[in-house]
Amino acid sequence: MCSILFASLGIAQNKEVLYDFNEIPQSLLLNPGIETDFKWYVGVPMLSGISGYAGSNGISVNDIFADDGIDINVKVRERALAVLKPKDEFSTTAQLEYFNGGFKLENPNVFYSFGGYFEVDNITYWPQDYASLIFDGNADQLNRKFDLSDLNSSGSLVNVMHFGVNKMVNRNLTLGIRGKLYSGILDYRSTHNKGYLVNTQGQNNTIATTLDADMVLHTSGIEALDDANDSGSTSNALVKRALLGGDLGLGLDVGFTYHLSERTTLTGSILDLGFMYHTNDAKNYTLKGRETVEGIEIDVVEDFANLNRDFWQDLVDDVERLIPFDTDTHSYLSLRPTKIYGSIRHDFGQAIGGGKSGFQCDCTVGSSKAGELRSAYRNSIGAQFYAINRPRGPQAALTAFYTRRVGNILAIKTTYTVDKFSYSNVGLGMNVQAGPINFYLMADNLLSYQNIAASNYASFQLGLNIISWGRKK
Secondary structure (H helix, E strand, C coil), X not given: CHHXXXXXXCCCCCCCCCCCCCCCHHHHHCCCCCCCCEEEEEECCCXXXXXXXXXXXXXXXXXXXXXXXXXXXXXXXXXXXXXXXXXCEEEEEEEEEEEXXXXXXXXXXXXXXXXXXXXXXXXXXXXXXXXXXXXXXXXXXXXXXXXXXXXXXXEEEEEEEEEEEEEECCCCEEEEEEEEEEEEEEEEEECXXXXXXXXXXXXXXXXXXXXXXXXXXXXXXXXXXHHHHHCCCHHHHHHHHHHHHCEEEEEEEEEEEEEXXXXXXXXXXXXXXXXXXXXXXXXXXXXXXXXXXXXCCCCHHHHHHHCCCCHHHHHHHHHHHHCCEEEECCCEEXXXXXXXXXXXXXXXXXXXCCHHHCCCCCXXXXXXXXXXXXXXXXXXXXEEEEEECCCCCCEEEEEEEEEEXXXXXEEEEEEEEECCCCCCEEEXXXXXXXXXXXXXXXXXXXXXXXXXXXXXXXXXXXXXXXXXXXXXX
């Protein structure tokens, strides 16, 4: 049971600290329509963008494994079986950029960006009725229907290659779009299961068991990687599938920045509006049908001479014959976990950028029109919204934030986020600009760091870039 509980606890991470942090190039990945004055930038390979997240909204590691003198079976029963519901989740997400860059050509109002990253995303919902079956069985639970749809899990490892265009349309509006090519390395999903298992009063035996199942598990890449592992060529198989040798898909990101006034700004974006077509090494497992059995039945007269027969295996064979368990290699389609961001930001305090401020700076937040830099301000406050599409419905989060800029070298952003994982999620991000070297480090749910095992949520981000800024004013 513990392995079920924590198998998916390290899928899509809410990067609330990074969003709208325009001094950092990676904020383009969250909103291709940000304002920026980069002349060009390049991320340090394998270090430009690293992020990870793990969350469990209903239970923590400490709830089960704390050294508190309580038997672990009691804790699982009281803190998991009696509390968790089918919408409670265990999820993880991790990203690793292997290259990232951007540049301007002759038109100073257009910025191009490109890159690639690996992404792991997993989510498993608490299988409530399955857990009850494992712990208590169904022999003494007459007429209770155990819901087979409680099994809901999916995960993927994907290589994402992207190219984006960012254009300042006019003084107040900047738009951006990014195309994505997905190359799937492995995938599994079992998210549309239906049916039930129930015990009723039998006619020929004490209990009759009815199984009504419509279940499917889609997989892709798992068998190929398993075979490669057996032959000692796992790395070659991973590289091949990552470089367009696996499943393929297309995606789109769009975003905007719009100034309501000189100091008040709206932003928004939609990410990973796309799909993947799983056709390379796809394998599907299905269990579909309905049948009632009344256990092991022995006719003493007919079977008297053969009582050593494996009657249990006969029962298993009958169930498999009546409700067939099949496999096939049909292709299947999956949608990417689409994300939505939005924010409203108000800048205040002393201006530190170009324009009317008169300050000399080579790192401004945005541009007002071609050839003129928009002023950045020392302080910003605002609110953000985030939502992601998940198998059991959308998940949302609300964030309040404050950003403080110290000269042209340091910017700090702090956030307070409310979501299904925590009502006390405090995050902090730091961006350091030392000449052309850009370094950022971020983490959230900081109040839980005094005891990570008791936390329901943890995430981090860090990166290293080289930036050439636009013209000074």
